[in-house]
Amino acid sequence: xxxxxxxxxxxxxxxxxxxxxxxxxxxxxxxxxxxxxxxxxxxxxxxxxxxxxxxxxxxxxxxxxxxxxxxxxxxxxxxxxxxxxxxxxxxxx
Amino acid sequence: xxxxxxxxxxxxxxxxxxxxxxxxxxxxxxxxxxxxxxxxxxxxxxxxxxxxxxxxxxxxxxxxxxxxxxxxxxxxxxxxxxxxxxxxxxxxx
Numbered sequence: 001x002x003x004x005x006x007x008x009x010x011x012x013x014x015x016x017x018x019x020x021x022x023x024x025x026x027x028x029x030x031x032x033x034x035x036x037x038x039x040x041x042x043x044x045x046x047x048x049x050x051x052x053x054x055x056x057x058x059x060x061x062x063x064x065x066x067x068x069x070x071x072x073x074x075x076x077x078x079x080x081x082x083x084x085x086x087x088x089x090x091x092x093x
Numbered sequence: 094x095x096x097x098x099x100x101x102x103x104x105x106x107x108x109x110x111x112x113x114x115x116x117x118x119x120x121x122x123x124x125x126x127x128x129x130x131x132x133x134x135x136x137x138x139x140x141x142x143x144x145x146x147x148x149x150x151x152x153x154x155x156x157x158x159x160x161x162x163x164x165x166x167x168x169x170x171x172x173x174x175x176x177x178x179x180x181x182x183x184x185x186x
Binding site: 040041042043044047048050051055063066067068069070081083084085087 | 176
């Protein structure tokens with residue numbers, strides 16, 4: 001796992017509400033932006049995290065940017081490509 | 094399944110290369126834009142489709158826009174929410 005910048009929620013295989021709670025908590029603690037990141041099959045859950053956070057819990061927060069890219073990962077059987085997504089939410093003052 | 098607009102590839106549960114081939118074929122047939130759409134767990138495969146098409150097969154094509162949203166689906170057990178993604182690729186003249 002690479003170092004994460006502040007206010008990043010990295011979405012993996014846990015239940016989606018764990019990540020929703022992490023996002024909402026960061027905004028409640030005063031964050032202006034929160035980045036939701038995921039790779040591979042967790043990408044769907046990252047989109048769920050953003051949508052549930054925005055539709056059910058956050059007021060005055062919108063999507064700022066969505067970026068998809070390909071990352072090269074080292075595995076036991078060599079390098080492999082994996083898709084990734086970064087969804088950036090921003091609090092509108 | 095709702096009617097799809099022209100030049101839309103709807104990504105489901107088939108192998109990703111099926112959808113990559115559909116995208117590449119549409120551009121080869123002269124499409125200026127192709128929209129890649131998916132819902133739920135297929136969202137990850139839609140991102141893979143876009144990344145593989147752009148990195149390995151398409152020249153002069155870039156991402157124009159990425160939109161995520163929540164759709165309400167009727168099921169046997171009532172209405173349920175599902176996340177969706179639309180990735181729009183554009184051919185730069």
